[in-house]
Amino acid sequence: MRDIVTPNDAAIHLDHVSKVFGKPGSSGAYRAVDNINLDVRPGQMLAILGKTGCGKSTIFNMIAGLTEPTTGTVRVDGRDPFADFDSFRGKMAIVFQSDRLLPWRTAIQNVELGLEMLDTPLAERRAVAQHWLTKLGLGGHENDYPHALSGGMRQRVSIARAFATNANILLCDEPFSALDESTAGRLRAEFVRLVKENGKTAVFITHSISEALEIGDRIVVLKRPAMIAYDVSFDTATDQQQRELIRSRIGEVLAA
Amino acid sequence: MSEAMPQAATPSLADNVLGMAKRLGMSVLPFAVVILLWQFASLFFPRFLFPSLIDVFWRCIDIFSTGSMFADVLATVFRILAGLAGAFIIGGLLALLMVRSRAIDRFLSPILSLFQGIPALSWVVFAIIWFHGVEFRIFFIMVMTTLPSFTFQVLGALRAMSRDLMEMVFSFRPTRMKLFRVMIAPAILPDILTAWKVNLGNASRVVVVAELVGATGGVGYELLQQQQLFDMAGALAWTLQLVFFVLIVQGILTLIENTAFRYRAVSERVI
Numbered sequence: 001m002r003d004i005v006t007p008n009d010a011a012i013h014l015d016h017v018s019k020v021f022g023k024p025g026s027s028g029a030y031r032a033v034d035n036i037n038l039d040v041r042p043g044q045m046l047a048i049l050g051k052t053g054c055g056k057s058t059i060f061n062m063i064a065g066l067t068e069p070t071t072g073t074v075r076v077d078g079r080d081p082f083a084d085f086d087s088f089r090g091k092m093a094i095v096f097q098s099d100r101l102l103p104w105r106t107a108i109q110n111v112e113l114g115l116e117m118l119d120t121p122l123a124e125r126r127a128v129a130q131h132w133l134t135k136l137g138l139g140g141h142e143n144d145y146p147h148a149l150s151g152g153m154r155q156r157v158s159i160a161r162a163f164a165t166n167a168n169i170l171l172c173d174e175p176f177s178a179l180d181e182s183t184a185g186r187l188r189a190e191f192v193r194l195v196k197e198n199g200k201t202a203v204f205i206t207h208s209i210s211e212a213l214e215i216g217d218r219i220v221v222l223k224r225p226a227m228i229a230y231d232v233s234f235d236t237a238t239d240q241q242q243r244e245l246i247r248s249r250i251g252e253v254l255a256a
Numbered sequence: 257m258s259e260a261m262p263q264a265a266t267p268s269l270a271d272n273v274l275g276m277a278k279r280l281g282m283s284v285l286p287f288a289v290v291i292l293l294w295q296f297a298s299l300f301f302p303r304f305l306f307p308s309l310i311d312v313f314w315r316c317i318d319i320f321s322t323g324s325m326f327a328d329v330l331a332t333v334f335r336i337l338a339g340l341a342g343a344f345i346i347g348g349l350l351a352l353l354m355v356r357s358r359a360i361d362r363f364l365s366p367i368l369s370l371f372q373g374i375p376a377l378s379w380v381v382f383a384i385i386w387f388h389g390v391e392f393r394i395f396f397i398m399v400m401t402t403l404p405s406f407t408f409q410v411l412g413a414l415r416a417m418s419r420d421l422m423e424m425v426f427s428f429r430p431t432r433m434k435l436f437r438v439m440i441a442p443a444i445l446p447d448i449l450t451a452w453k454v455n456l457g458n459a460s461r462v463v464v465v466a467e468l469v470g471a472t473g474g475v476g477y478e479l480l481q482q483q484q485l486f487d488m489a490g491a492l493a494w495t496l497q498l499v500f501f502v503l504i505v506q507g508i509l510t511l512i513e514n515t516a517f518r519y520r521a522v523s524e525r526v527i
Contacts, residue, residue, distance in 0.1 A: 066423060089429035100424040104442045104519045113438065117428040147521035165428070 010039035010075075011169060011201040012046075012063055017072035019058050032058040034227050035072070038220065042168075045195060045202045047216030049209065051254060054224040056205045060173050063203060064094055076169060090118045093162035095175040099154040101146040107157045108133060108142040114165035125164075132160035136190070152183035159187070163194060170195060170202040176211070188214060209250050213243060221253050229253045307489035315493035325478070329497045332467065332475040335391075336459045336501070339398020340452065346399065347406030354407075355414045368404040376401045376462045384470050397466045402455045409454075413447030414440070445516060449509055456505055460498050 017036045022029040032055040040046045050056050061067035062074050065081030065088060074081060081088055093114060101110045108129045115125035133142055136156040146154055155175060162170060175191075176184035192215055195202050204215050212219045221230035230253040232246055267275070291309060298306040319325045350368075354361040379400045383393040417440065425439045467476025475494050482490035 064427060066426065086429050092427070094424070094427040096420070096424060098420065100420050102421060102425075102438070102442070104517075106519075113425070114428045116438065117430050117434060145519040145521075147519070 009041055011042040011044070011077060012038070012040040012203065013073070013075040014038040014059070014063075015073040015075075017059075017062065017069045017074055019055070019062065019067065020070045033062070033069075036228060038228065040201060040203065040218075042201050043199055045192070045204065045215060045217050047204045047206055047212035047219045048222060049206055049212045049219055049250065049254075050222035051224070052207060054222045056207075056222060057173060059222075060171060060203065060205050064092065064171050090114070090165050091167055092169045092171065093165050093167035095155075095159055095162045095170065095172040097174045097177055099146070099151075099158040101154055101157055101161075103146050106143045106145055107138060107149065107153075110146070110157055111160045111164050113161055114167075118165065128164050129160070132164050133157070135194075136160050152179055152187065155179060155187065159191060159194075163198070166198075168201060170200045172202065172204045174205050174207065177207070191215070209247055209254075212250070213247060219246070219250065221250055223253070223256075229256075304486050304488050307492065311489045312492045312496070315489050316496055319493055319497060328473050328478055329475060329501075331473050332463055332498065333501050335394050335398065335467075335474065336456070336463050339395055339463070340402060340455055340459050342395060343399045343402040343406045343455070344448075344452070347403050348410050350403075350407045351410035351414055354411050361411075364407075368407055371400060372404040374400075376465055380466050380469050383466070390471050393470050394463065394466045398459055398462060401462045402459055405455055405458070406451055409447055409451035410444065413444035416447075417443045446513075449513055449516075453506060453509055456502055456509075460502050464498065 014036050017033060017038075018031065019033040020029050020031050034055075036059065038059075048056050048059065058067060062069050063076060063081060065076075065085050068082045076088065077091065079087055081092070101107075102113070105113070108126065111129035111132055112125045115128060120128070130142065133139060136159060138153060138156055138160070141149060141153065146157070149157065155178075159175070162172075172191075176187055179187065188211065204212075206212050206215070217235055218231070218233040220228055223229040230250060232249070234242065234246065238246075294306065295309050298308045300306075303311075319329065350364060354364055376397070379397045383396045387393045387396060421443070422439060425435060430438065463474070464476040464479060467474040468480050469476075471477050475498055478494045479491055482488075482494060
């Protein structure tokens, strides 16, 4: 069930990537990621699963171009996301763990943010933002400031913001972990539908096995310091029995 | 997928009017008490100590309606605003440099702290010794006395910006200009307005000292004239010109705050 993706086909390619915080070799140095190799094919929904502090977010930040690897190579669409940071404008969107809405902007202005960076004309970006807000059930709340919205609504605004730029690559860092299970479940289902419908490549960080199984068509389990301990792919043909086997295997890996 | 948010009860028109009247009354009350106490004192003390506020009022009208005297007020206002603007621009640039480079921060911080310890009157003396032009002297004094405070306040605001929000905006790969417009400027605006409010009061005090010693016009110069004439009503009237100016600018800054920060949630429980 292991997915074989060659580096040339990969939308995201990590080659012997390590990240050390602090001065390498010094007593205070901390190795967050250790020699990871990972290829994600276009259109794949990869769930990265691991316990808190296993380096998931560091990998996420390196793919996003927000952190530079200490050694190894990260490539997204064949380019270095850290060195060629600006070239990814409009090509990559992120949904963070917390909604990270700008408090001085209304819901619709927050959704327009990415489009503003792309110099999209006001009328067009307003129409796009309106479309995504409506699609995510926030019609009528366009002019509300974040403080007037509930946690679930705010997270939906942040999802709308990510989809509005029509970026090919979506990076999600535990976006539903701060929500109650019922809201998280609804948003998760909506999110999967939108990703599939729009043919995005998505990397989804989570610490929940159920969430990983629900969202991903591939799951990578990390052990501290971030090393791949288990890598499994599945699709709609994977039956419930096989899924339960995957779940119990992941449980064993995490417990080991 | 829509979720209903609880709506607060809308206050009636009568409640609004009553609330406004109460707020107005509360803000006028302290001034009314001071005015009454002064007027009461004027009944028992000689005119050169506690003149009647009616005299002061007519002196104020005289200043407003006499071109040459009002020009003195405007000169002082211009000096305050020019000094504050200069200090804000220089302080803002220094703060940006300090936030970008730890070495610059380590170099400039002690110097600015040193400047903060120098009394305004010392800067007046230095300016008189160093420079010839009256306007430049006053501009220099205003900038040097408010620069450290502006720099530290802008620096603090830049450092206090949310790292999470910054990362989120960075994830959209903004240009420097757009980063400044969508993130930095709105994030530091509250602290900038506070810095202006604080420095406005300081500047209005310093400008009087600067004009008192080194100018041939302006409110400070006129105050010196009143002192030499032992004219308390005149001294009070000229002082009130500065007070009016500070109150007007504070009012404008508050108006900007109320408009720019309407996004803020208001808690029903106060500190």
